[in-house]
Amino acid sequence: MSEEPQYSIPTVIQHGLHAIIRMPSEAKKIITLEKGKSINLGKFGIFDIDEIIGYPYGQTFEVLDNHKVRAIGATIYDTIDPAGDNEQEEGAEEAEATPAPESANATPIPETLSEKIDYLKKLDVQSSSDNRNIVDIGTAQSLSMEDIEELKKTASGANVGEAIIDKLIKSHETFHQKTKQSQEKYLRRKQQKFLRRFTVEYVSSSNLLQYFIEKDASKVLDMSLQSMGMLLTLGNIQPGGRYLVVDETGGLIVAAMLERMQGRGEIMVLHENEHPNHSVLTHTDYPQAMLDRMVKSINILQFFEPEEERVQFQEYTPEQLKELKSNKRTHYYRRKQNAEQINAVIDNAVSGNFHAAILATTLHLNTFLPKLIPSLGGSRPIVAYSQFKEPLVSLQIQSLSDLNLLAPTLQESRCRPYQTIPGRLHPLMTMRGGGGFLYSALKVFPLEKVQAVGRTGVKKQKIVNGEAKVVGEKNKQKETTEI
Amino acid sequence: MSFLGYKDIIEEGDLILAYLNRDTMKPIVINATETLNTRFGSFSHLSMIGKKYGTQIASDKGYGYIHLLQPTAELWTLSLPHRTQIVYTPDSSYITQRLGITSGSRVIEAGTGSASFSHSLARTVSDKGKLFTFEFHKPRFEEAKREFEEHGILGVPVTINHRDVCNDGFEIEDVELNATAIFLDLPSPWTAIPNLPKVISSDERVGICCFSPCIEQVDLTIKALQEHGWTSIEMVEIQGRRWEAKQVMVREADDAIERLKDVKRRKLEGIEKKRKYYSDNGIKKEDLVPENTDAETEEQKSQRMKLLEDEQEKTKVSKTEFNPFGRGLRIKEGEEGYSWVKVSKNEGEIKSHTSYLTFAYKQPAFVKK
Structure with a gap:
């Protein structure tokens, strides 16, 4: 096993790889790092891919003029306000109020990052200890959209954001009446809106999941990050394992498992179509050779009826081969290779003894799971994810009387995010619902005829309708199944 | 290596978990001359050797059963001796995923505590990664070190140090820690944060998670993180819930109505039968149950009792x-002949708060390669 080639996550931004772009607004975009191409981030600007090549993943950049970038500290100047807050964009409406333009060139343009930070820090504004003087009449902000558009044209490149923010603050009549926290929140919102910054991250399983949760959660069965983490943890996923996987998230779970396995081990993907849906994997950078070696796919017909599905391939003798025309011979070899591949996967599946079963499927688990149990090794986990609790409740009830399953458990995990500002810590007013549920159990080999061997429980006889009936049978053996 | 990798057959010298029930798992090292004594009976190690992992065995006397499991970090979390509050699976799995810890990662953990999360991290970073764990409490350090050794994870991938990281930092002589993920489970993480720059990777984005039960600790932690250049700071709380599933009977109101009707019908039937009995035998109710029985002779009483018995027998309403x-x-x-509905509820006592998790990241240095 240890002789298998090692894979490690790329740490440097290189041509040919993928990257996920995180913008100040927290919006995400997956890009391919193609040579000579440029990326349009809409209001955050356009940059050339070649500009970011060679930097480490995780680097933040600022968009300059002419598609250039500059490496900087962070997307948002966090010491102003480290929090993510989800309040309404009140500033946006304010910005559309009455015009009172000042001369655009009044804004000094700091050159370095630290200058900018200092500059933002030293903004000559006062603050209030409370909000008693704030009256929301929608006219507090005297800078108009037209002014902002004008600024965008006159200020150069990366400094547009800061220039606009500065102007917004200076022309905001009641800014000094806001509390310090309120000013900070305001500044953060403006940064998210106008700073032309972005961070380039590696397309990790967590990033991929978050991208899909925001884009189309149904594609990943509404799975939350904490559910995915738990799925991998309960499945005891590690390098060198052989896992049986049913993945209806388009390959996201397979991608996450590959990340934990780092080039060693095998994933047997069980699916119900001609080919598995691994559309998510197209956004990742696992080398094709590694995928071919580690990810095997088999449909459930082949899996459950291997004998009928093995390809019977009639091999030609060397003499027969010689007589074939060259195109026929190519065709023969292709057919032969195909048959060998299918048969190898079937043999692999039949050999069983998998190290875990990881299921994220909408197939009915009460009938599906028992069919998979024989393929698992002893003491190995079975973990099933469902976005709904009911199918797992049903599975859990059934499992309580299945002696091949030990300690079946049904659980969920929720993540509650907080407004993270010192002195102002509180849970956010809203958070994502859903996120799914997890069933887990261990495959075991029960002692045969365990009931007959020992005193497994107290049996009381009672006459019911003239018949002797065993009632109140307490099976000590299944003590472990209580939850 | 019992906690890393997979093994099919139990052999001499293996560390196994004897599973008695959900709350009781005993770690034992197989030694052919020894016997495991439990409240479910005695089990000689010899009877375990050669069995497949996952096998259920009967005690030497034939009653009482246990399962023989290969240890995993998660099973260990359920069975380990608690030296401190432990990091449970919902928290540990989320932290691992969010910090992007995988095989090959280099992780710093302080303190080691009960070493529950250490085992989970060791499994995930695998033999290709590193876990540098620090514990300032001497007895806990020694206990944890012994455990890592017994569990075959000391050295690779676990390095444990007896150290107060807040005062003495994280540096280890002759070792480039180059950590890519940090987990701080300390009373005052803000005093350890200034010591991190020397031991974290400068080529990669580094993630940190500070695990603190009190909001006041979070407050100070955030300030320290900000001051030392950590960004994307966010605090969250993870709430894990277990659900108990069962079936409850579907009890139809119409059936309840029907049953009341049945009771009423049988009551009327009894009255009617009694009325008929009295008229057929030319007696009155008072004859059977007189107001005053004091004057009654023994013979009269016996006759009356006989009649009463006869009355009860003949006016009986069928069950x-x-x-x-x-x-x-x-x-x-779930018994057949009745209808059932599948339901679930939370366990009786739930963990409503473990700790606050404060996450932050540090950008790599702006070095273009």
Whole structure:
């Protein structure tokens, strides 16, 4: 096993790889790092891919003029306000109020990052200890959209954001009446809106999941990050394992498992179509050779009826081969290779003894799971994810009387995010619902005829309708199944 | 290596978990001359050797059963001796995923505590990664070190140090820690944060998670993180819930109405039968149950009792056949002949708060390669 080639996550931004772009607004975009191409981030600007090549993943950049970038500290100047807050964009409406333009060139343009930070820090504004003087009449902000558009044209490149923010603050009549926290929140919102910054991250399983949760959660069965983490943890996923996987998230779970396995081990993907849906994997950078070696796919017909599905391939003798025309011979070899591949996967599946079963499927688990149990090794986990609790409740009830399953458990995990500002810590007013549920159990080999061997429980006889009936049978053996 | 990798057959010298029930798992090292004594009986190690992992075995006397499991970090979390509050699976799995810890990662953990999360991290970073764990409490350090050794994870991938990282930092002589993920489970993480720059990777984005039960600790932690250049700071709380599933009987109101009707019908039937009995035998109710029995002779009483018995026998109403909810019978959950609905509820006591998790990241240095 240890002789298998090692894979490690790329740490440097290189041509040919993928990257996920995180913008100040927290919006995400997956890009391919193609040579000579440029990326349009809409209001955050356009940059050339070649500009970011060679930097480490995780680097933040600022968009300059002419598609250039500059490496900087962070997307948002966090010491102003480290929090993510989800309040309404009140500033946006304010910005559309009455015009009172000042001369655009009044804004000094700091050159370095630290200058900018200092500059933002030293903004000559006062603050209030409370909000008693704030009256929301929608006219507090005297800078108009037209002014902002004008600024965008006159200020150069990366400094547009800061220039606009500065102007917004200076022309905001009641800014000094806001509390310090309120000013900070305001500044953060403006940064998210106008700073032309972005961070380039590696397309990790967590990033991929978050991208899909925001884009189309149904594609990943509404799975939350904490559910995915738990799925991998309960499945005891590690390098060198052989896992049986049913993945209806388009390959996201397979991608996450590959990340934990780092080039060693095998994933047997069980699916119900001609080919598995691994559309998510197209956004990742696992080398094709590694995928071919580690990810095997088999449909459930082949899996459950291997004998009928093995390809019977009639091999030609060397003499027969010689007589074939060259195109026929190519065709023969292709057919032969195909048959060998299918048969190898079937043999692999039949050999069983998998190290875990990881299921994220909408197939009915009460009938599906028992069919998979024989393929698992002893003491190995079975973990099933469902976005709904009911199918797992049903599975859990059934499992309580299945002696091949030990300690079946049904659980969920929720993540509650907080407004993270010192002195102002509180849970956010809203958070994502859903996120799914997890069933887990261990495959075991029960002692045969365990009931007959020992005193497994107290049996009381009672006459019911003239018949002797065993009632109140307490099976000590299944003590472990209580939850 | 019992906690890393997979093994099919139990052999001499293996560390196994004897699973008695959900709350009781005993780690034992197989030694052919020893016997495991439990409240479910005695089990000689010899009887375990050669068995497949996952096998259920009977005690030497034939009653009482246990399962023989290969240890995993998660099973260990359920069975380990608690030296401190432990990091449970919902928290540990989320932290691992969010910090992007995988095989090959280099992780710093302080303190080691009960070493529950250490085992989970060791499994995930695998033999290709590193876990540098620090514990300032001497007895806990020694206990944890012994455990890592017994569990075959000391050295690769676990390095444990007896150290107060807040005062003495994280540096280890002759070792480039180059950590890519940090987990701080300390009373005052803000005093350890200034010591991190020397031991974290400068080529990669580094993630940190500070695990603190009190909001005041979070407050100070955030300030320290900001001051030392950590960004994307966010605090969250993870709430894990277990659900108990069962079946409850579907009890139709119409059946309850029907049953009341049945009771009423049989009551009327009894009255009618009694009325008929009295008229057929030319007696009155008072003859059977007189107001005053004091004057009665023994013979009169015996005759009356006989008559009473006869009356009860002849006016008896047949037992009802209609028992929609199985009253008086001991119906097992899910028994045939009744309808059931599958339900679930939370366990009786839930962990409503473990700790606050404060996450932050540090950008790599702006070095273009």
